[in-house]
Amino acid sequence: MKKIIVILIALISFSSCKNEAKQKVNLEENRAKSYDANDGLITMRGEYVYYTDAAVLQTANEIYGVVIDDNLQLLEEQVKPFKKEATDMVPVTVRVRKFEKPEGEEGWQYRVEIKEILKVEAPDQNKEDVIKLGN
Template sequence: MKKINLIVIIALVMFSCKNETKTSDVNLEENRAKSYDQNDGLVTLKGEFVYYGDAAVLQTPKEIYGVVIDDNLQLLEQQVKAFKKEATDMVPVTVRVRKFEKPEGEEGWPFRVEIKEILKVEAPNPESKDVIKLAK
């Protein structure tokens, strides 16, 4: 009888433990799943974004993309401005995009992306030392 009570108590303790997850991580995973499940041709990319002058770039750990300049880009730039100290600062973002090859004969990276949905904008890591500054 004592063994059965012990087994029941252990089982209750194990099943009553909460499996906590951050809501932002859950939302990101849902959006990633949405990218794959919808079959809408959109891809979720996480990388560092910069828009300077008339050029916008999204750099992921594996590739660099030119970004189509449109209303969604302008909206992303407004959200990113809060995290920039200088105009050339790169800010971590997560976006859903339409990825396509650049037109023949144009300069730039082999692929471009058109932002369709902004999922997350984060503050840059202040510990990061991969900054290049040009002096005049």
């Protein structure tokens, strides 16, 4: 009887150690899980800009207004090192909640609320789609 109890305690302790190893997940695995999660959020990749009191996420097909909240401020801190000018757009990958703007308000048809920041990239320096006006 004592042997069975000792064996059960050993099995329980080994199985609890195995769970601790699973809890240590690196960032890349976390990102992969975020892409596949079925939680109602959408993963979007696009160019982001926040200037004065407006934030925009431009994807390949559409432009979205971004809700200004704490997650936006966190994203802004992460993109600052990549900006040369305040109006520079920075490529980002984020998980968002997408919804239509309230009726009667100005702005883009859809808005997104950033829930998770997955990736911030340096802008392509060879891109020649910027028009600058000078004196």
